[in-house]
Amino acid sequence: MSSIKIECVVTEKYKIGESPVWEDKEGVLVYVDITGQKVCRWNPNTKVIQTVNLKEPVGSVALRKSGGYVIATGTTFAALNWEDQSVTTLARVDEDKPNNRFNDGKVDPEGRFFAGTMSQEIRPAVVERNQGSLFTLYPDHSVVKHFDMVDISNGIDWSLDHKTLYYIDSLSFAVDALDYDVKTGKTSNRRHVYKLQQDEGIPDGMCIDSEGKLWVACYNGGRVIRVDPEAGKVIQTVKLPVDKTTSCCFGGKDYSEMYVTSACEGMDEELAARQPQSGAIYKITGLGVKGIPPTEFAG
Numbered sequence: 429m430s431s432i433k434i435e436c437v438v439t440e441k442y443k444i445g446e447s448p449v450w451e452d453k454e455g456v457l458v459y460v461d462i463t464g465q466k467v468c469r470w471n472p473n474t475k476v477i478q479t480v481n482l483k484e485p486v487g488s489v490a491l492r493k494s495g496g497y498v499i500a501t502g503t504t505f506a507a508l509n510w511e512d513q514s515v516t517t518l519a520r521v522d523e524d525k526p527n528n529r530f531n532d533g534k535v536d537p538e539g540r541f542f543a544g545t546m547s548q549e550i551r552p553a554v555v556e557r558n559q560g561s562l563f564t565l566y567p568d569h570s571v572v573k574h575f576d577m578v579d580i581s582n583g584i585d586w587s588l589d590h591k592t593l594y595y596i597d598s599l600s601f602a603v604d605a606l607d608y609d610v611k612t613g614k615t616s617n618r619r620h621v622y623k624l625q626q627d628e629g630i631p632d633g634m635c636i637d638s639e640g641k642l643w644v645a646c647y648n649g650g651r652v653i654r655v656d657p658e659a660g661k662v663i664q665t666v667k668l669p670v671d672k673t674t675s676c677c678f679g680g681k682d683y684s685e686m687y688v689t690s691a692c693e694g695m696d697e698e699l700a701a702r703q704p705q706s707g708a709i710y711k712i713t714g715l716g717v718k719g720i721p722p723t724e725f726a727g
């Protein structure tokens with residue numbers, strides 16, 4: 429544990445850096461700047477950042493088997509063609525809620541894209557409550573709503589046996605589990621598995637490691653925590669130099685490195701002066717645990 433190293437690798441100041449995903453084929457980290465309305469790719473070898481600017485906020489990005497990416501932007505599930513930067517709508521949600529937008533998302537083990545919505549933030553972590561829902565985009569581009577009454581739909585991942593979906597609604601300050609039927613993509617039996625302590629901040633993005641433990645980025649907590657979902661306990665805390673840590677994923681060689689995104693939107697001047705690297709992306713090495721490769725959207 430003493431060999432943990434934290435480096436600021438992308439020094440850009442994203443408004444809300446989020447949804448990091450490692451694309452092994454290209455050797456790049458793909459991520460979004462939600463309110464900056466961008467999808468970006470960073471190559472750790474060349475240090476080059478490529479950016480596609482969008483017309484609406486973009487909550488999440490995921491890999492797509494047929495090439496390019498699938499994104500959750502505004503209230504639209506869309507395909508992003510990286511070569512010509514074109515965006516093609518696949519499906520729409522929350523059409524009765526003009527103030528909503530998509531937030532975090534991830535592809536399930538069978539290639540379905542899950543993403544949730546929220547009401548646009550009045551300021552960080554302040555929203556009209558209960559406006560969000562969790563949705564799935566199936567490979568045939570049909571959409572299913574799992575549940576509503578969500579405040580800020582956030583981190584998602586699946587247990588290694590694919591029988592459990594882990595889910596975060598940030599303002600519940602908890603990590604939830606749901607029974608998952610990987611054959612149909614249906615969820616049931618939602619319950620809390622971990623309730624955050626006050627100093628841990630607000631649970632945001634999340635990923636699972638190859639030992640079945642959850643890594644949760646804590647917004648306003650300046651840390652990632654490793655949660656044992658069976659024991660309902662935090663088993664490791666890694667603090668970062670910025671408070672507004674938003675999400676995390678494993679990547680790099682054999683998925684042995686962790687990437688952590690952060691935000692700078694809505695910071696007061698005092699915090700902005702004290703943590704000028706807010707909005708940057710960090711790399712953590714020496715954790716002694718690996719991640720698992722992300723699944724590609726099958727549609």
Ligand SMILES: O=C(O)[C@H](O)[C@@H](O)[C@H](O)[C@H](O)CO
Binds near residue numbers: 446553580582599
């Ligand atoms: O990135 C997200 O998930 C939200 O869009 C952000 O605005 C913050 O992270 C959130 O307020 C903290 O829960």
Ligand SMILES: [Zn+2]
Binds near residue numbers: 446582583633674
């Ligand atoms: Zn988030």
